[in-house]
Amino acid sequence: MDQNWIFRTTPRIVFGCGSVGQAGIEAKAAGISRALLVTDPGVKAAGISGTVEKALRSAGIEVVVYDAVESDPRIEVVEMCASAARDGKCDGVVAVGGGSALDIGKLAAVMRTNEGPIGKFFGIDLIPSPGLPTVLLPTTSGTGSEVTPIAVLSDEGEHLKKGVVSPYLFPKAAILDPALTLGCPPGVTAASGMDALIHGIESYTSIHASRFTEFLAYKAVETIAGSLRTAYANGADLEARTRMMEGSLWAGMAFANSGVAAVHAFAYPLGAEFHVPHGVSNTVMLPYVMRYNMVGALRRYADLAGAFGAARDGDSDVLRAEALIAAVERLADDIRVPRRLRDLKVPETAIPMMAEGVMKVTRLLANNPRTMTVQDAEAIYRSAY
Ligand SMILES: [Fe+2]
Structure with a gap:
């Protein structure tokens, strides 16, 4: 921080x-x-x-x-x-x-x-x-x-x-x-909404977060977590659309200053090589990168579990962080965003090359709460397969 x-x-x-x-x-x-x-x-x-x-x-x-x-x-x-x-x-x-x-x-x-x-x-x-x-x-x-x-x-x-x-x-x-x-189709609403959510999560846990960006990012996560399902299920709901646009704006303002991190770095090779839409590639990688990052961002995840409504009073930080990861997985499932690399028709044989690609995204890895090697990157892709 x-x-x-x-x-x-x-x-x-x-x-x-x-x-x-x-x-x-x-x-x-x-x-x-x-x-x-x-x-x-x-x-x-x-x-x-x-x-x-x-x-x-x-x-x-x-x-x-x-x-x-x-x-x-x-x-x-x-x-x-x-x-x-x-x-x-x-x-x-x-x-x-x-x-x-x-x-x-x-x-x-x-x-x-x-x-x-x-x-x-x-x-x-x-x-x-x-x-x-x-x-x-x-x-x-x-x-x-x-x-x-x-x-x-x-x-x-x-x-x-x-x-x-x-x-x-x-x-x-x-x-x-x-x-x-209002006319944004459900699939795009879901994927772009997850992207905005991930901007909030990655900004909040960036090692270059500030007291100001964390304030915006926390509010963004809370707002998006509370409105994305409705915006997906009923695209004509102007209230949900308005909340989503606020959340996306705050997350954007936050990460423009704190940076995003490894989730986005892992999404880049999927977009560049296999044309997976940005929000989808980010969503697929999110829980696996979060599990890897957990030891470096435990308190931050525990905080965000509160923003997500996923925390219970008295739970330890570890339990709260695990509850947050489960909550983002549940959200992605509810709004039908794919969660495995195999669902994207990405061949398993591409993993070593993609892991090399991740290591080149130094601009984003520099913000990640846990350092990583190419072996780590490969293991994360394998866990997401
Ligand atoms: Fe993004």
């Missing part, structure tokens, strides 16, 4: 039902007069990017649309999106969608003002100059991308997920409208 800390987040956060209508005002305040509207085909088909476009145009902002964002986007997608911004003479980016669309929008904005290729910027603080201004609207709860200085891409050549971390990736404003998540 860091006793001295700095906290950074998105400077303007607009939250609430109907806040999508303020997209134009926020974009204008950010200095945007001609926006590249970045989205993906699903969000476009649902009519959500159209709503954002209308809000932008009604504020007098011209709009050029880039709607070809894919999930687990490749490096090439950033290049195409940045070209669209250049060709369209856009002076800002508005991105609406899940984490992939937001990450692509963030990266395209900095690639307009910095000399590429993007490979130069994988790592921490390697982007020299601020990008075009950005406004981000998430449609899932979620990755927290709207409040993080991070964007993740798939490097197909190296079979790795790679992160860019820079303060220039923070948007000028984030607009979180829970109504935009």
Whole structure:
């Protein structure tokens, strides 16, 4: 736990039902007069990017649309999106969608003002100059991308997920409208909700947590644990959708400052090599990494068992930590997120290669409450098989 800390987040956060209508005002305040509207085909088909476009145009902002964002986007997608911004003479980016669309929008904005290729910027603080201004609207709860200085891409050549971390990736404003998540299908609600939960758990147990991030992360875990089942079971429940968006936001604000850790490191090779969705790969690895980490995070898990409603008065920390792991497994089962590697059609023979891949994610392993070797990583994958 860091006793001295700095906290950074998105400077303007607009939250609430109907806040999508303020997209134009926020974009204008950010200095945007001609926006590249970045989205993906699903969000476009649902009519959500159209709503954002209308809000932008009604504020007098011209709009050029880039709607070809894919999930687990490749490096090439950033290049195409940045070209669209250049060709369209856009002076800002508005991105609406899940984490992939937001990450692509963030990266395209900095690639307009910095000399590429993007490979130069994988790592921490390697982007020299601020990008075009950005406004981000998430449609899932979620990755927290709207409040993080991070964007993740798939490097197909190296079979790795790679992160860019820079303060220039923070948007000028984030607009979180829970109504935009009402149409999110149950499977995506479940997987992205588990991702947000894991941001809270990994932030709370990060060795770089602060008194401020732990406060946000604890509240995020409590809120998500109390609303994810309802949001999954009844997607039209606006109350549950609102709580989920709050939880996802708080978890994002927390981990943007404390970092996430080994669960995410183990998920990376599954996403890069086998295209397992981010929330699913994280969920599969969660209990096994938690069991490994338990000796290094006993008190922290015992605390979170309280947030989860899984603790009983008088229980020891060990019992409380075990109750927390059982509770996250039960939640994943209830909302039908797979929990074994074999269910993802990942061949067992891939485990040694994936374990090597985990060890390369030093950016995240550096936050983990227990150090690990490649042998440990392999054993954890085997336990999850
Ligand atoms: Fe995540």
